[in-house]
Every structure is written in structure tokens, then in C-alpha cells.
Amino acid sequence: MSAPAPAVKAAVESRRELVNAAFDERLPIEEPERLYRASRHLLDAGGKRLRPVVTLLVAEALLDGDVTDERYEAMSTLDGSDEIDLMAAAASIETIQSFTLIHDDIMDDDDLRRGVPAVHRVFDTETAILAGDTLYSKAFEFMLETGGRPERMVQALSELAQTCTRICEGQSLDVEFERRRAVTTDEYIHMVEQKTAVLYAAAARIPALLLGADQETADALGAYGLDVGRAFQIRDDVLDLTVPSEQLGKQRGSDLVEGKRTAVTLHAREQGVDVESLVATDDLDAVTEDEINAAVATLEEAGSIEYARTLSRDLVERGKSxxxxxxxxxxxELLAGLAEYLIERGY
Amino acid sequence: MSAPAPAVKAAVESRRELVNAAFDERLPIEEPERLYRASRHLLDAGGKRLRPVVTLLVAEALLDGDVTDERYEAMSTLDGSDEIDLMAAAASIETIQSFTLIHDDIMDDDDLRRGVPAVHRVFDTETAILAGDTLYSKAFEFMLETGGRPERMVQALSELAQTCTRICEGQSLDVEFERRRAVTTDEYIHMVEQKTAVLYAAAARIPALLLGADQETADALGAYGLDVGRAFQIRDDVLDLTVPSEQLGKQRGSDLVEGKRTAVTLHAREQGVDVESLVATDDLDAVTEDEINAAVATLEEAGSIEYARTLSRDLVERGKSxxxxxxxxxxxELLAGLAEYLIERGY
Incomplete structure (x- = not known):
């Protein structure tokens, strides 16, 4: 059973508030002030906090609703032998996410993120590199603040470190694919897994490790995160083509205009579609609705939009199972509903 | 008693070879190849490996020469209850050093490092940021590979994470000081401590934590690292002025030409010397030996060179104690000798 979308949204929102409060407490603006202001910039700009919410929900599900502290800071473990600060683990996961966004924006030279100027635009590239590096170590510090049994902390830290390495590998593949002529859909999905899905996997797996769940449970939760994370990214590729610009908050079809590889375009190429010629311009301000409509029609005819939609739906079903x-x-039910919500959202 | 310089050099060299071999084994060039080649670039370019050598020597000193594995991979702890892979800890420390160099070179837009082009020059800025980020998580992975008792691993990881945060804070202060008019010698020494010395402290403290030494011993070893690290940097400021260019491998007095703040120039400014006017040009190719000689004479007259020399000597003495x-x-004796060697080296 999946919780319905309104219940999922309410659950995400209430827990997001707690995550935000945790950052105010755990990542204060201290000396050197400029560094910490830069480190907080994107965290303060908002964000759905989906990954830390997954961490909190997995713990609640494992503890069968027996949440011993409404701020998640003193949570009894499964055998009741000790307490852990689960919010520290949730903050750690979101901190990694924030660090990767800061460095990604430098690499892509993107100006905007979450509706505000990117860190390297508000500050400068030096400060943005350093802010990302600071969040990186803070994420490990936070994970070390969870407390609990050392052998479980070591497992959680090991998951965190390996996840970071895989994210770097995924981002490196993304950069490489942009320069390469031919990329297969399988290669693309592998890249998405490394770059994006592994952090969802860590978000779901780490609370199980910290609370002392058995290995089989932790592995299944990690697999849930991987499936949901992949589905999320692939669904994004579809939404870029199917959701009106006003709702998307950016030009519909921008991936086509910018020549980005997506699950949709890679499938179309494999069907013989000349993807590069679908949209003539590479200027987001010059493209017309008619051009986008024609391109989307071609992609629909090739079955590429349906392919990506089915792929993300299948991943969500597997994730739920x-x-x-x-x-x-x-x-x-909320975790199942969250998986649905991630791909059903209009935006 | 301090070991004499030739003995120190021989000890450093033999252990450096083992550290280099460890990287060949632990950081292979795997997929994505470009990322791992960039990550290995500076490590393969050489370097004295002083920090990991400190890690190995501290362990040897604590174990009183009872090294149970000549590759340091299966070292009995102090109470003999278990074994740890100490080389993994040494590699972790050097990996952090290498990550910071890659990111620092991007921030300073430096072209050369260790006699080879910087990572962002051989590859590109994106790849260099990612290579640094990859080494960052690899350092945590390596530390997690030391094995041994989980509570000790947690202590070592905590030291590592906090050290990384402090390095970022120090680098941020360094950037800030370059833009600021007035910096005191105390502020400068604090910056040097954060940016450079804390990694020597971690290099000396972590083997004590992993081998199960008591807290007092670990703290004293950390203090040794801090003192030696500060002395090392301050002595560098002196050597830039006193060692002939051929021996330095760069123009003597380059810090003056480039307007860099050092322990020497900050002291001179506090004595009323107009430091900015000491050398007229800011072009390293245009400066003459006579100009440098005149500037050095003024700094000597102000007692600034002697001040920095005495400061580094006092720090070394305290570190040895x-x-x-x-x-x-x-x-x-080798650790004491290493402290001497770091400030006596000619270049």
C-alpha cells in the first residue's frame, strides 16, 4: 500500500522543517564567516530535503512508529540497547548533496540553482570550491555525531565514503559522455546510478545500519534507494518534454535545445532518429513552442517517451517491492508513496 | 637525542618507497580512467611524503621498534590484542595532502607543482575538482581499511574529518588575508596552523589512536605535529629570502616580489618597515639580485629574519620536547631529527 500524494507531501514537509532546524543548529555561521556563509548558501535557498526525509522515514518504519524523540536526536536502536542521533545522519546525507551541487555548478558554470545565484556567482570560484570541501568534511563530522555502537558507525561511515567516491565517478562519466559521440542507454543508466541514485541508496541504507537492522534488510533498503533514485532522474528526462514551461520553471525541451543526453534522446537515437536535428537552435531564448512540439511528436512516434516513462515506472514498482x-x-506506506510521488509530480 | 640529518634522510627515503608502493596498490587507474589518472597525477609526480613517514615513525616509536610487518600492513597494537593496517592510515594522510594541493592549485591558478604541470592544466578544471573530491573520499576509505577496534577507528576518523574542516578554514583565511590590508603575525600563525600544521598533527596523532595509546600520549604527539608543521611553514618564509635561487629552484625573494604575506614581512611591517616598497617590481623576471639584497638587508636590520628564524627554532624545540x-x-630519535631536518634543510 502506498500513501496518497497529499499525505506524502505533508509528511515530507513536516520532516523537512526539522531538517532545516537541524542545519541552523549544526552548521552555524562561524569564523571564517565568508566560508560558512558560502557553505550555507544553497542549504538556506531551500530544496525538498527528500534524501534526509528518506533517512528519517526508514528509521520510523524499522522502529514500527516507536519514535522515542520527535526531533530524531535520541532514537532507541532496534534492540533498545542504546540511542542514536538519527538527525545527524539525515543532516550528513543532505550535506553531501549540497556539496555536490556547489561543485557541479562550478563545473557546469551554471548561474542559477534553486532559484538563487550559484555559490560561485554570489561569492567566487575559490570560495565555492572551499565551501564544497568544508561541507564534505562536515558530512563526515555529522555522521560521527550519530553516536551509538562504534561498529555500526564504522559501517555507516564506510557506506558514506564509498557513496561519495561513486558520485565522483558518476559525475566524471557525465562530463565524459558530453564529449563523446555515442553513448548507449545502458551507459547512461549506469551513469545516473553512480551520480544520483547512490545517495538515495545511502539515505535508505544508513539508518538501517545505525539502528542495527540485519544485513538483508539494509541491502533491500539500499536497493529501494537505488531504484527510486534512477526512476527519479529518468522521469526528470520525461518531464522536461511533457510539462509546460510555466510549471517546469524553465523552458520545456531545454535538454533538446542544449543537446543534453537523456534516457529519451538516447533511446530515440538507437531507433534511428537524428536527435541533433530535432531542434535547430541551441539558444533557449530563440526556440519556439512549435519547434518543441514537433520534436516531442517525433520522439513520441519513436516510442522514446513511452520507453522512458515505462522504465521509470518499472523501477518505482521494483523499488516499492x-x-x-x-x-x-x-x-x-509513506516510503512507497514517496516513490510514486517522485515520478508522478507535475513539478 | 636527535638522529643526524643523513640518518633522517635515509629513514625518510626508505619509508617513502613503501608509501609509493602502497599507492600503486590502493589507488589503481580504474574506470573512469581519466578521473583516476588525474587523481594519481600529483602523487606520481613525487613529493617527500613527510606526513605519512611521520605516521609510520610514530607507530614504530610507540611499539618500541616491535614492527611486526615490514610493510606496516599487519601491525600488532600496543596491547597485542589485534592487528591494524597502519599503511592504510599513512596513505590516507598523504591522500588528503594531495587533494588539498589539487584544489589549491585551481584556486591560486598555479601552473606548476612538484615540477610538473598542475592537474587542472594537464586535464581541465572540472576534472581537477573531481579528482580532488575523489581523493577526499578515498582518504576516508583508506582510513576505514586500517581495521582494528571500531572505537579506535571512530576516533581516527573523527580526527581526520575535523582536520579536513580546519584545513578548509585555514585556506579560507589565506584567501581572505590576501585581500585584506592589515594582518597581524598572530593571525598569520593561526592561519598557518589551520592550513598546514593540523595535517602534521593528524599524521602524528592518528597512529597513537589506532594503536591504543593513552589520551595523554596521543595529545602530546598531536602537539608535536602542530609545532613542527608551524615551524616548517615559517622556516619556508625565511628560506625564500636566504637560500640562493639555484638551490631554491625558484627566484630568491619571490614572496617579496609577489607581495605575499609571510612571518618575515608581517613582523617587518609591525616594525614600521614599508614592506610594499621593498621591491619595486612585481615581475619575477624583472627583479635584480641587487634589489633582493637591499630588501633582505632592510629586513635583517628590522630583526624580522631573526624573528622568524627564532620562532621556527623555538617551535622545533618545543615540538621535540x-x-x-x-x-x-x-x-x-628520527622524529626529533625530522623536526630539526625540516628547518635545517638547505633547501
Whole structure:
């Protein structure tokens, strides 16, 4: 059973507030002030906090609703032998996400993020590199603040470190693919997994490790995160083509105009579509609705939009089935609903 | 007792070879190849490996020469209850050093490092940022590979994470000071401590934590690293002025030409010397030996060179006295000798 979308949204929002409060407390603006202001810039600009919410929900589901602290800071472990600060783990995951956004924006020379200027635009590239580097170590500091049994902390830290390495590998593949002529859909999905999905996997797996769940449960939760993370990215590729510009908050079809490889365009190329010629301009301000409509029609005819839609739907279904290791409870339903929500959202 | 310079050099060299071999094994060039080649670039270019050598020597001193594995990979802890892979800890420390060099070179837009082009010159800025980020997580992965008791691993990882945060803070201060008019010598020394010395402290403290030494011993060894690291940097400021260009491998007095703040120039300014006017040009190719000689004479007259020399000497003496927590043995003498060597080297 999946919780309905309004319940998922309400659950995400209430927990997001707690995550935001945690950052105010755990990442204060201290000396050197400029560095910490830059480190907080994107965190303060908002964001859905989906990954830390997954961390909190997985814990709630495992504990079968037995949340011993409404701020998630003193959560009894599964055998009740000790307490952990689960919010520290949730903050750690979001901190990694924020560090990668700051460095990605430098690499792509993007001006905007979450509706505000990128860190390297507000400050400068030096400060942005350093702000990312600071968040990187802070994420490990936060994870070390969870407390609990050392052998479980070591497992969580190991998951975190390996996840960061894989994110770097994924980003490196992304850069490489942009320069390469031919990329297969399989290569693309592998890249998405490394660059994006592994952090969802860590978000779902780490609370299981910290609370002392068995290995099978932790592995299944990690697989849920991987499936949902991949589905999320692939669905984004579809939404770029199907959701009106006003709702997207950016030009519909921008991936086509900018020549970005997506699950949709790579499939179309494999069907023989001349993807480069779908949209004549590479200028987002010059492209017309008619051009985008014609391009989308060609992609629909090739079955490429349906391909990506089915792929993300199948991944969500598989992800939900991974949750069978959890007891039946509200948090379990919310995690299933979150998977649905991620691909159903209009934006 | 300090070991004499030739013995120190030989000890450093033999252990450096082992550290280099460890990188061949632990950081292979795998997919994505470009990322890992960039990550290895500076490590392969050489370097003295002083920090990991400190890690190995501290372990040898604590174990009183009872090194159970000549590759340092299976070292019995102090109470003999288990074994740790100490080389993994040494590699972790050097990996952090290499990550900071890659990112620093991007920030300073430096072309050369260790006699080879900087990573962002051989590859590109995107790849260099990512290579640094990859080494960052690899350093944590390596530290997690030391094995041994989880509570000790947690202590070592905590030291590593906090050290990285402090390095970022120090680098941020360095950037800030370059833009600021007035910087005091105390502020400068604090910056040097954060940016450079803390990694020597971690290099000396972490083996004590991993081997199960008591807190007092670990703290004293950390203090040794801090003192030696500060002395090293301040002595560099002196050497830039006193060692002939051929021996330095760069123009003597380059810090003056480039207007860099150093312990020497900050002291001189506090004595009323108009430091900015000491050398007229800011072009390293245009400056003459006579100009440098005149500037050095003024700095000598102000007592600034002597001030920095005395400061680094005092720090080395204090650092050596911290080693009193160690048993009397060869490795202890080598650590004392290393402190001397760092400031006596000619270049």
C-alpha cells in the first residue's frame, strides 16, 4: 500500500522543517564567516530535503512508529540497547548533496540553482570550491555525531565514503559522455546510478545500519534507494518534454535545445532518429513552442517517451517491492508513496 | 637525542618507497580512467611524503621498534590484542595532502607543482575538482581499511574529518588575508596552523589512536605535529629570502616580489618597515639580485629574519620536547631529527 500524494507531501514537509532546524543548529555561521556563509548558501535557498526525509522515514518504519524523540536526536536502536542521533545522519546525507551541487555548478558554470545565484556567482570560484570541501568534511563530522555502537558507525561511515567516491565517478562519466559521440542507454543508466541514485541508496541504507537492522534488510533498503533514485532522474528526462514551461520553471525541451543526453534522446537515437536535428537552435531564448512540439511528436512516434516513462515506472514498482522487508506501518506506506510521488509530480 | 640529518634522510627515503608502493596498490587507474589518472597525477609526480613517514615513525616509536610487518600492513597494537593496517592510515594522510594541493592549485591558478604541470592544466578544471573530491573520499576509505577496534577507528576518523574542516578554514583565511590590508603575525600563525600544521598533527596523532595509546600520549604527539608543521611553514618564509635561487629552484625573494604575506614581512611591517616598497617590481623576471639584497638587508636590520628564524627554532624545540611521552628508541630519535631536518634543510 502506498500513501496518497497529499499525505506524502505533508509528511515530507513536516520532516523537512526539522531538517532545516537541524542545519541552523549544526552548521552555524562561524569564523571564517565568508566560508560558512558560502557553505550555507544553497542549504538556506531551500530544496525538498527528500534524501534526509528518506533517512528519517526508514528509521520510523524499522522502529514500527516507536519514535522515542520527535526531533530524531535520541532514537532507541532496534534492540533498545542504546540511542542514536538519527538527525545527524539525515543532516550528513543532505550535506553531501549540497556539496555536490556547489561543485557541479562550478563545473557546469551554471548561474542559477534553486532559484538563487550559484555559490560561485554570489561569492567566487575559490570560495565555492572551499565551501564544497568544508561541507564534505562536515558530512563526515555529522555522521560521527550519530553516536551509538562504534561498529555500526564504522559501517555507516564506510557506506558514506564509498557513496561519495561513486558520485565522483558518476559525475566524471557525465562530463565524459558530453564529449563523446555515442553513448548507449545502458551507459547512461549506469551513469545516473553512480551520480544520483547512490545517495538515495545511502539515505535508505544508513539508518538501517545505525539502528542495527540485519544485513538483508539494509541491502533491500539500499536497493529501494537505488531504484527510486534512477526512476527519479529518468522521469526528470520525461518531464522536461511533457510539462509546460510555466510549471517546469524553465523552458520545456531545454535538454533538446542544449543537446543534453537523456534516457529519451538516447533511446530515440538507437531507433534511428537524428536527435541533433530535432531542434535547430541551441539558444533557449530563440526556440519556439512549435519547434518543441514537433520534436516531442517525433520522439513520441519513436516510442522514446513511452520507453522512458515505462522504465521509470518499472523501477518505482521494483523499488516499492524492496520495502517488503519492513513491517507494515505508516512510514512504510509513506516510503512507497514517496516513490510514486517522485515520478508522478507535475513539478 | 636527535638522529643526524643523513640518518633522517635515509629513514625518510626508505619509508617513502613503501608509501609509493602502497599507492600503486590502493589507488589503481580504474574506470573512469581519466578521473583516476588525474587523481594519481600529483602523487606520481613525487613529493617527500613527510606526513605519512611521520605516521609510520610514530607507530614504530610507540611499539618500541616491535614492527611486526615490514610493510606496516599487519601491525600488532600496543596491547597485542589485534592487528591494524597502519599503511592504510599513512596513505590516507598523504591522500588528503594531495587533494588539498589539487584544489589549491585551481584556486591560486598555479601552473606548476612538484615540477610538473598542475592537474587542472594537464586535464581541465572540472576534472581537477573531481579528482580532488575523489581523493577526499578515498582518504576516508583508506582510513576505514586500517581495521582494528571500531572505537579506535571512530576516533581516527573523527580526527581526520575535523582536520579536513580546519584545513578548509585555514585556506579560507589565506584567501581572505590576501585581500585584506592589515594582518597581524598572530593571525598569520593561526592561519598557518589551520592550513598546514593540523595535517602534521593528524599524521602524528592518528597512529597513537589506532594503536591504543593513552589520551595523554596521543595529545602530546598531536602537539608535536602542530609545532613542527608551524615551524616548517615559517622556516619556508625565511628560506625564500636566504637560500640562493639555484638551490631554491625558484627566484630568491619571490614572496617579496609577489607581495605575499609571510612571518618575515608581517613582523617587518609591525616594525614600521614599508614592506610594499621593498621591491619595486612585481615581475619575477624583472627583479635584480641587487634589489633582493637591499630588501633582505632592510629586513635583517628590522630583526624580522631573526624573528622568524627564532620562532621556527623555538617551535622545533618545543615540538621535540613533546616527544618525551615516547620510549627512548631509534624512531623517537628520527622524529626529533625530522623536526630539526625540516628547518635545517638547505633547501
Amino acid at each position: 524492496r520495502l517488503d522487508v519492513l513491517p507494515d506501518n505508516e512510514a512504510h | 613533546r616527544l618525551d611521552v615516547l620510549p627512548d628508541n631509534e624512531a623517537h
